[in-house]
Amino acid sequence: MAVVIVAAFLLSPPLHGLGEAGRIVYFHVPCAWAGTVLFLIAAFCGVAYIRTQNMDWDCKSSAAAQVGLLFTVLATASGAVWAQAAWGKWWNWDPRQVFIFIVVLVYGAYFALRMSIDQIDKRALISSVYSILALVAAVFLTFIAIRLPGTESLHPQDAHKGMDKDVRMVFLGSLVGFTGMSLWMWKLQTGVERLSLGRLSEVDTTPYSIADTTRLRGETLE
Amino acid sequence: MSSMVALCIATLLIWGGIFAYMLSVDKRLSRLEKD
Numbered sequence: 001m002a003v004v005i006v007a008a009f010l011l012s013p014p015l016h017g018l019g020e021a022g023r024i025v026y027f028h029v030p031c032a033w034a035g036t037v038l039f040l041i042a043a044f045c046g047v048a049y050i051r052t053q054n055m056d057w058d059c060k061s062s063a064a065a066q067v068g069l070l071f072t073v074l075a076t077a078s079g080a081v082w083a084q085a086a087w088g089k090w091w092n093w094d095p096r097q098v099f100i101f102i103v104v105l106v107y108g109a110y111f112a113l114r115m116s117i118d119q120i121d122k123r124a125l126i127s128s129v130y131s132i133l134a135l136v137a138a139v140f141l142t143f144i145a146i147r148l149p150g151t152e153s154l155h156p157q158d159a160h161k162g163m164d165k166d167v168r169m170v171f172l173g174s175l176v177g178f179t180g181m182s183l184w185m186w187k188l189q190t191g192v193e194r195l196s197l198g199r200l201s202e203v204d205t206t207p208y209s210i211a212d213t214t215r216l217r218g219e220t221l222e
Numbered sequence: 223m224s225s226m227v228a229l230c231i232a233t234l235l236i237w238g239g240i241f242a243y244m245l246s247v248d249k250r251l252s253r254l255e256k257d
Contacts, residue, residue, distance in 0.1 A: 005233075020225035024232045031236060067243075074239045078232040085228030181240075188247055195254040 001177045007170045021085040030178035032075035038068030043135035046128035058124035063189035069107045076100050096155035099141040106134050
């Protein structure tokens with residue numbers, strides 16, 4: 001990654017028509033790409049959980065969604081910085097900005113959903129189903145909705161097609177580097193989720209039964 | 223905002239965000255292992 005950063009700043013020529021700020025493409029696009037890859041992994045692990053009911057798949061799915069959301073937020077924020085330099089406004093409700101913001105909200109809701117369910121197996125099942133639906137929404141908003149009539153965007157489209165050989169090399173290096181780093185972060189986060197699940201399963205989360213409640217009430221009355 | 227300043231802010235934002243996230247993961251991992 002250090003080589004990519006040096007190459008992005010010093011070795012690569014400025015991109016045509018985008019100026020110095022165009023170099024953001026070496027970090028912004030790979031961030032968005034890593035986010036999409038991790039959302040895909042989250043949905044795949046969700047499917048695997050539904051099929052096997054193995055909690056390890058839920059740990060992997062949740063970890064992938066967390067790291068994926070981080071990269072999507074970073075892509076959104078870096079895109080806003082580029083928009084300020086190129087368009088003169090941080091946020092101008094361009095369709096591309098709106099769609100990625102919706103994706104962030106969709107995955108934010110995924111974690112709100114997870115936090116609202118105490119039962120571990122129920123939480124895993126519902127969030128697995130949600131991760132699949134969230135991926136469908138993310139793919140639609142990122143790749144399909146942006147090409148529909150009426151959603152014309154100022155965002156550069158297919159910039160990779162007009163890249164010089166040097167620019168393309170740095171760009172591909174950055175894509176590979178960010179993908180590898182995001183997968184490593186996913187692996188670490190999965191370890192944290194497994195440990196966290198181990199701690200949770202040691203705590204008795206079973207709700208009080210009616211008998212327990214009556215007994216407790218009786219003790220209080222005495 | 224000049225082009226170069228925007229580039230620097232975006233780069234710092236991305237790497238700072240990744241670094242902060244990894245610090246939080248490390249902190250959470252240490253706490254879980256300690257428990």
